[in-house]
Amino acid sequence: DKLFGVPGCLIEVNPGKVILPPKYQDLGERIYNLNVRPDDVWLVSYPRTGSTWVQEMVWCICNDFKSEASKTISQMRTPLLELTAILANEEGSWKDNFPNSVDQVENMPSPRFIKTHLPWGLLPAQLEQVKPKIIYVARNPKDMCISYYHYCKLIHKLNGSVEEFCELLLDGTAPIGPLWDHILGFWEKRNEPNIQFLKYEDVKKDVRGTIEKMADFLGKSLSEDDIISLMDHVSFKKMRNNPALNLEPLLKLKNGPSFEMNGDSNFIRKGQVGDWKNYMSEDLSQRFDKWMETNLAGTGLHFQTNL
Ligand code: A3P
Numbered sequence: 001d002k003l004f005g006v007p008g009c010l011i012e013v014n015p016g017k018v019i020l021p022p023k024y025q026d027l028g029e030r031i032y033n034l035n036v037r038p039d040d041v042w043l044v045s046y047p048r049t050g051s052t053w054v055q056e057m058v059w060c061i062c063n064d065f066k067s068e069a070s071k072t073i074s075q076m077r078t079p080l081l082e083l084t085a086i087l088a089n090e091e092g093s094w095k096d097n098f099p100n101s102v103d104q105v106e107n108m109p110s111p112r113f114i115k116t117h118l119p120w121g122l123l124p125a126q127l128e129q130v131k132p133k134i135i136y137v138a139r140n141p142k143d144m145c146i147s148y149y150h151y152c153k154l155i156h157k158l159n160g161s162v163e164e165f166c167e168l169l170l171d172g173t174a175p176i177g178p179l180w181d182h183i184l185g186f187w188e189k190r191n192e193p194n195i196q197f198l199k200y201e202d203v204k205k206d207v208r209g210t211i212e213k214m215a216d217f218l219g220k221s222l223s224e225d226d227i228i229s230l231m232d233h234v235s236f237k238k239m240r241n242n243p244a245l246n247l248e249p250l251l252k253l254k255n256g257p258s259f260e261m262n263g264d265s266n267f268i269r270k271g272q273v274g275d276w277k278n279y280m281s282e283d284l285s286q287r288f289d290k291w292m293e294t295n296l297a298g299t300g301l302h303f304q305t306n307l
Pocket of ligand 1: 045046047050052267272
């Protein structure tokens with residue numbers, strides 16, 4: 001609350017506690033009881049892991065990405081399920097431009113492409129039985145944290161230093177809550193046939209390979225031309241300049257038409273592995289290393305913090 005100037009609320013979830021905007025309490029039950037469809041495609045991630053990037057690949061693999069539809073902002077094509085709860089913490093009528101995100105998901109024609117940052121324990125119970133395709137994206141926590149810091153400054157008026165924000169993440173009190181419960185909740189399920197677990201660093205190393213792997217997982221075949229065009233469409237430069245993906249329309253609604261995105265004030269900001277080195281002291285970096293080592297011990301999961 002102190003750093004964000006707006007209240008958050010603690011929601012009990014098994015395991016642990018999750019930190020969400022208070023409005024979540026109105027939506028949570030509807031989300032938990034949502035009807036899941038077998039042909040849904042879900043993309044789940046902790047914030048700032050490259051989820052918009054992978055979500056765009058997924059949507060484009062399953063739809064005609066050269067069509068007019070692809071120019072629609074991503075919230076309309078691949079809604080963030082809990083967006084309404086997040087916007088409720090914001091001031092101003094600009095947010096009335098967005099429909100209730102749960103209504104939107106309920107009313108979408110199939111196949112639906114749904115994105116969420118909620119942990120497994122808060123997601124619809126039917127995911128267990130219906131088993132639609134689920135893609136989970138994770139990123140090394142050092143870069144994720146720095147990216148999340150900039151995002152919170154850009155979107156949520158975070159009033160704190162990088163170090164203060166890092167403490168929130170290390171302490172499990174950053175918005176959305178503890179990182180390891182989130183990641184490991186999906187890592188444990190990674191071998192289920194309807195689940196794909198991706199890491200940002202692997203996507204970055206091999207975009208083509210990721211597109212091919214996702215197409216295979218989603219049961220789609222792509223021509224060589226499609227692959228080349230899609231690689232171009234999801235390149236950092238193209239995505240950064242694409243108003244359907246870079247949140248520019250939302251930020252202009254929120255901050256006024258003269259709002260300019262530049263430098264770190266970009267939703268699609270740097271797109272690198274290792275940017276944490278520009279922000280973390282040696283001491284802080286070592287604390288992150290130790291934190292990762294402790295929480296990943298015995299899990300078989302590893303993250304690269306440099307490429
Ligand atoms: P940085 O802030 O480190 O640049 P999410 O979509 O989950 O919020 O993740 C956002 C992060 O993914 C940002 O990281 C953003 O720049 C990065 N990203 C988005 N599109 C990308 C792309 N095409 N290539 C590489 N990174 C991308």
